[in-house]
Amino acid sequence: MSLIRRHRWLQGAILLGPAAAWALAFIVVPTVLAVCMSFWKMRDFRLVKEWNLDNYSTFLEGDIYWRGLLNALQNGAMAAALAVALSLPLAHFIRFRVRRHKTLFIGAVVVALWLGYLLRVFGWRVLFGANGVLNTFLMDVGITQEPLSFLIFSRFAIVLTQTQLAMPFAFIPIYAALERVQPSLLQAAGDLGARRWRQFVSVELPLIAPALVIGATFAFILAFGDYFATSFVGPPSATQTIGNQVADNFRATINWPMGAALGTIMMLAILLVLTLPALATRLWRPAGRRRRDAAAPDTTDEGALA
Template identity: 40%
Template sequence: MFSRAYRLAVSLPPVLWVGMFLLVPYALLFCYSFWTVSAQQAIVHSWMLDNYRQLVRVNIYWQTLLRSMWIAARVMVFSLLLAFPLAYFLSFHATRRKDLFYQLAIIPLWVSYLVRAYAWKTILGSDGVLNTLLQYAHLTTHPLAFLLYSPFAVVLTLTHIYTPFTFLPVYSALERIPRNLVEASHDLGASQWQTFWRVIFPLSLPGVLAGATFAFVLALGDFLAPLLLGGPSGIMISNIVVSLFGAAYNWPLGSAISFCMLLLVLTLLFFSEKLEKRWSVQ
């Protein structure tokens, strides 16, 4: 029913814009990753694998990448551990007030990243709310130093930030589970525990997978929380990229690292989508 002109009119402008401002920049990132910087700090358009070779050879790069993945993995696990029970409670047990609880769960999703990261900074500092509270309650005599400027602070803050992202897909997967399946399981004599592990949990896996992917990918690329709360031991791969694009002025090397991150993310998305499709087949 839609004419050729209509279809062209709705698809051409966004395709051109997205090509110009997303596809070209990502391609440019790829090109930059082969270039080098001359002694005069000019970009040399030579097509070499030097930057990638450096990534493998210089320990700090791949070690930081591994540490970032380890931080992201912990954020993913903790986000799931918090988001799943919440989503399960909302979907299956919150009969009254379900709507209110749902709103409460998604509000933090749209509340400023910076506000939430800053809140943790004021809580975890050595004169912060938590340390002074612990001393006020006579639980400690000295401020606990490990709270701020540590990987712990980064994991805690990122978990706080990405738990609502994880909650959404898990909750929508749980909501899609046909309730008569659950009822049937009960009628056939399964206990609540059995019903959960044999019916509900397997059916929720696509959502769990989507949530896990979200938390991992977004945490992996984060550079603001490590700068704010991480200290020297909480540095992540994106912080190295930021410094390469700033003071260190080596855009090509920074691009090579970013491109590896991009590839890693796309690979994860690809496999997560594959698995999700397989698990969704009933």
């Protein structure tokens, strides 16, 4: 009996071993190493393993890196808010208005993810560039005399592009939550005199609040960490983000420890953002539970009437 148990243990180890070893070598060790590296320094373009806090004090004292972090946080917050704001009507529409080919409508959102990160960023540039589609169209029609400069290489372009990149990630959890909201609940609210907007705000939104937080978190992390769209459609350097600074320190200016320190700060920021929603939902839960209890009899009433 003990032999079989040991045999089964061995089975698990054989199946799991390679993946665990890979994870150790390429997830755990690199992360630890990057954090260690953030406490080292460069001398004559060589990495010197002398422990120090210089990189973090550079971050705290200098204005550039702070602004980089703030820019990334702002981009993330704006993209998250917009992605959720766009996902809501879309999810509501698919859940309550689409009767046939629902999968097609959902699929069309997810497929947007498949079209390629680079291409979706590039597409905005073709669309919004000074000689791009929109500007030349507007001038051709005669609405504007010269190209609208805010369209590209601007904060506007960054947020728009990041919203588009992040939207499917916000949509998926929001739609999944809405799928569990019964139309009869909204009907009941309507029968009690609540207009559409009131139904939406007072019944639908509270029921999917946790999913809104999850969707916003996904969108936030994606936009916060993005350094490609920012450098590609954003202004040359004015709104550089911490992600760009990590990339620059590693691959352009060859200051690996500084890059590692900024990367570590990014990891901490993301960990914080990931734990905040968990805290928030814990605080929300009592209200949510009370609602669900109150909602349950409504469903049965609706069933009895029908």
